[in-house]
Amino acid sequence: MLFLIENEGMGSLTEENYIKSVYSLSQATGEVIVSELAKKLQVKPPTVNSMMKKLALKKWVVYAPYKGIKVTDKGKKEALSIIRRHRLAELFLVNVMKLGWEEVHDIAEQLEHVESNRFYDRIDEMLGYPKFDPHGEPIPDANGKILNDKRIALNQAKENATVKIVAVADDKKSFLDHLNDKGLKIGEKVLIKRKEAYDGSVVLINKAKVELMITHQVAERILVEE
């Protein structure tokens, strides 16, 4: 006797990682293509292809051959739930466990898959129902509601504007180590002194009136307001 189990709502660790990436990468244009996912997830395109077929069966994505991949409402809910757990974990690691913002992402990648509402509810409670993670990213609430901000990348701010750093668009250690070196952090206000046309680098003046230069690569990963 064989029972085909639907396994509604639940996803394997792998499926969770895929839907999270599908959601994030499709944010900008409403969809994501196979090769982008393959690159992000460090797998080959055929692997993405077969996983998308599976997620389409689960109704987490809409997927037609040779067409872009779109997240469904159901898939979005899944993704936001994992993103919520990831960001709560990161903030917990920084605020409660006193780890550095540059070292928490990799641990949160593992903690986000812990299955226990009690665990996450307590973290949420201990942190006082926080709205942002250590990198300035908004934390979706338990219903999947997430703040939709009007932040811009630092390299898109106007010259002579004073802007506040509110988030980073990358939480990999190498990048955050670099920001730590430059002394840049969330909440800091900086004046955009000059944007080089040639290479896209940006010259800033920080709180301490010290001038510092950052490359385009770095500037586009720093999100600012005002």
Added chain:
Amino acid sequence: MLFLIENEGMGSLTEENYIKSVYSLSQATGEVIVSELAKKLQVKPPTVNSMMKKLALKKWVVYAPYKGIKVTDKGKKEALSIIRRHRLAELFLVNVMKLGWEEVHDIAEQLEHVESNRFYDRIDEMLGYPKFDPHGEPIPDANGKILNDKRIALNQAKENATVKIVAVADDKKSFLDHLNDKGLKIGEKVLIKRKEAYDGSVVLINKAKVELMITHQVAERILVEE
């Protein structure tokens, strides 16, 4: 070109769970048999058989057909490292996150597989390098050294003796819920009033001079000293 990677020291989540069980179940007699492992891990005997072949190749166990399974020093080190993480996680969940001792085991089963020394070192530090988990089990130190105690099961204590509950030999929720109901906890002193010859049940007198009866099944899972 094919590279056979040795993957020294590292184990998959599944392998970690097997070696932990091999270690625990072989504690009493120095070895464990296939059917015991199958029962504990909720898999069928052939599954255990093939996993033991794999662990034998990794030199974590010694395994000859139809003979009991023995842990090697290398396997013991692996097992103790996972047990350490499990128990540190449990204590963290109780002492820092204020969860109940009856609900932390299942979460710790997941947390013990988180790969991050930073994470566990911080937990250890925050807890003040603790020696026991919430169920009274000794926590191996970073070198795998573990306290070897002379605790006995409550049903093996003598009548009229006053003993201190120092640990429980089972940390499943159903059992701990039962202890919570009876008001029994670690550190509590009880007087053994009577041990029934017929069914092995034990009558105790607690701190508040109240008499209470526990079954053999419960008594053999409570560890006492003195």
Added chain:
DNA sequence: TTAAAATGTTAGACGTATCTAACAAATTAA
């Protein structure tokens, strides 16, 4: 000391997640 029962192993299968090789479609450039 044999027969029955319990325990363990082998063979072959399956689902998941991955890959490479070969082919197909869509996009871009000539």
Added chain:
DNA sequence: TTAATTTGTTAGATACGTCTAACATTTTAA
């Protein structure tokens, strides 16, 4: 608008962890 390039799919293979069915060994009971 054809050809080249990029992108995506299919087919078939592999490792892992699991299963069932069949067979083998060891232990226990007659």
